[in-house]
Amino acid sequence: MPDSIDYSRKPVLILGASGFIGSRVAAALERSPIYRPVAASRRSAISVDATDMQSVLRALRDVDCVVNCVAGKDDAMVRAAQVLCDAARSTPPRRIVHLSSMAVYGAATGSVTEDHGPVEPVSLYGRAKIACEGIVGRYVRDGGDAVILRPSCVFGPGSTQWTTRLIRLLRAGRLGDLGAGGDGGCNLAFIDDVVGAIVAALDAPDVSGRTFNISSSADLTWNQFLMAFSKALGATPIRRIPGRTLRIETRILAPFRRVAAKAVKAGWTEAITPSLAALFRQDIRIDSGAAQSALWLHRTPPEQMIAAVLRDNRTKQELAAV
Amino acid sequence: MIQSADDIVRGSVVHADICIVGGGPAGIVLALELSRTGRSILLLESGGEAPTEQARALNIGEVAEGSLHSPPDTYRQRVLGGGTSIWGGRCVPFDPIDFEARPWIDHSGWPIGYDEVERHYAAANAWCEAGEYEYDARLAAPNGMRALLRGFSPRHFDTNGIERFSCPTDFGSRYRNRLRSAPNLRVLLSATATRLRAARDGSRIDALDVCNGRDAAFSVVAGQFVLAMGGMETPRLLLTSDDVHAGGIGNANDLVGRFYMCHVAGTIGSLRVNGAADTVWHGYDLAADGTYCRRRIAPRPATQAAMGLSNAVFRLHHPRIADPAHGTGPLSAIFLAQRFISYEYAKRLVSDAPPSAKTWLRHGMNAAIDSPSTARFLLHWVKARILADRKFPSIIVRPRTNLFSLDFHTEQAPNPDSRIGLGSSLDRFGNRQLRVDWRYCRQDVDTVAQSFDLLGQELADQAIGQLTLAAGERDIETVVRRDGAYGGHHIGTARMGATARSGVVDRNGKVFGVNNLHIAGSAVFPTSSQANPTLTIVAMAVRLAEHLSERVTRVPSIRESVN
């Protein structure tokens, strides 16, 4: 906690500040000599309901920029984007940095740059993210200043989706060497790299109205990554998972595990959903060249990402649990 | 994308930057590696996605001495994936000594050094799904692998070298999706190359004649051609294409098809180990990456040099299955089930002579009396082999007594008289079929005999056990003849040389005198090593891809035009 608030630092409103990415952005801004976080979520000191117009309008009054990290239910996400852009039309912040996702590309394959359109099937989450981008896009066309970032799978300490979940599945021997099922491109965005890009986007020149892919790994397959991660976790000998077993997981076991997950959060309730299995196969390479030049995106190598996860206390606790 | 050539119109011309002939591991790895360079790649495979009788018939040929070499339509597969659709998956790198010109072995020595291949072994291991490039037993498994024979520290043999096992990965099915989705890559199945068309001055290949499954001929025009058709078909196509180059392409010095090597291999002797059962470990250990690893006994390079031996390796093996005297249920069960084992595997596993009714009966008794271990063995086989994706590599049965035999797998010295040529019968396309005239020489027999004796001596000196030969095995040559040429390894028939006088291809795999023709696969190996060839075939394919991606100039992408 800073002793006093330094009003020479530019206040940045973070919507969704209690989430995984939002909290890391808040922490980074806390250390920044230039910015000062105004961390907003329903639960934080500055309570903002991102889906409530009045609440957002009030929050916008004294801030310089906004970072929109709102996650959650798909419709709530879209609603929050709409509310933010509507509010911003009457109380415009200097810039909105909006977090989207690589999910907007759906089933695209090959090397994917920002101008690539969505390829069916696009998940419900991907559709919601596309809708949000549309809302932000209209705001830009109406003269607003916004930057859209599309991170790939965000990996790092504290990521439940791409880190804790994978740790549990690897240790249970339910993921490992997936053979042809794991030849897909493993596009991981290391959390520190994502946060760095978000902060850079606040003031980067010539980025207004643009969209950027944010990804750290290049030319990595899921098999390579899962095997390296397994080894680092000591989840060895690595199991070869037959395609048949994966199909049983996705088609038969996943629905049961998801129901159970509502009651218990444990290794055995982590589901390997059909969409997760499809991602492991999807031959997609997220090209983050534009962000590397315009946002000085740093790309942490996979071994360093893994090492950072292993150093983290939450991982140590997870590994200590049976 | 993957298509059938049957849809290609007679007389069409298919264009590509690089045309690769043969969709075995060499061709598939080359195609996928090269597809990333942005050039248009065409991969032609004579077979389809599954074996057919029509494709198999194209492999038929003659054998000079049928007792020494299996028929050419066995141990080979005309199908996407080639030999890896039935291979065993044993992966072993070559040794530095294999690349040296050894004064005691005529025609030995490669024009490239070990390190040129070694730097691609990590990639080759990944392609073969044989885990990491770590072949030292002390490092391959967490806390090191178990000792083969506890307390045995031979002076002349290394027991820390290992073999690792692929799944075994069938390159055709494993990489099918990638072949389908790779940019700039077109795979044509059911496309058999029938003749290379050289330019009038012979310096280039202008076109390749191809026939599809409906016998319609079309041609391929490409900037570069690579032959990756295996060690038998590659010399056959070169020899067949004799209209500009008399005697065949690359054959100005009569080297194509000569120096044909397999391995000399078999199972001999019996080793009675002195210690308790737990002093011996002849099975597998698991590496952290999940691959099965196993130790081998290899004569050291200095010993090979001092005694004038070729390279060799021994493995501890269960007693010969065919002889019911082993009294071991699981082994007898395998004997009884031989009808269900494919020719390629039954040949070495089961028996040399048709068994008598009495033999059958004794095996039946073994399986019945030892039924608990037979049942345990079968259960493990179903779980770890049949149902597993990474399969338990081979039959490992603990003999009831501490009695083992030795598997040997030795290098065959290069011999110009051992050769693949053209026979008199014609295939469906009117091309002459293969004729195999495989020969072994004194050096091959001596290598087995002398290294066996030396090993026996060291085992006795260190009081580990007694290694003896059965009455029928004393003359090692009879053992060599009994097991004959090791099937599936076809080596040396378009050897690499420093000059056109000593080789068909240069250090990069390019045919001497022809500017746009390269060869991939074990045909280019000047010597055969103790190692099974595929890992090195793949490493060399990665090396060739690197070379070609620097070499090829851009020409228009794949298109088709009807004359």
Ligand SMILES: Cc1cc2nc3c(=O)[nH]c(=O)nc-3n(C[C@H](O)[C@H](O)[C@H](O)COP(=O)(O)OP(=O)(O)OC[C@H]3O[C@@H](n4cnc5c(N)ncnc54)[C@H](O)[C@@H]3O)c2cc1C
């Ligand atoms: C039973 C068995 C067990 C084996 N076990 C092992 C082992 O444990 N370890 C090991 O290292 N090796 C093993 N091998 C050997 C291994 O299979 C070969 O080394 C490997 O397949 C050779 O690869 P390649 O790509 O050079 O040739 P191939 O696999 O022979 O592929 C050549 C391809 O070219 C195609 N072709 C041929 N002629 C034409 C033409 N005219 N036009 C178009 N296409 C053509 C063929 O259809 C084939 O698909 C084994 C082989 C067998 C048979």
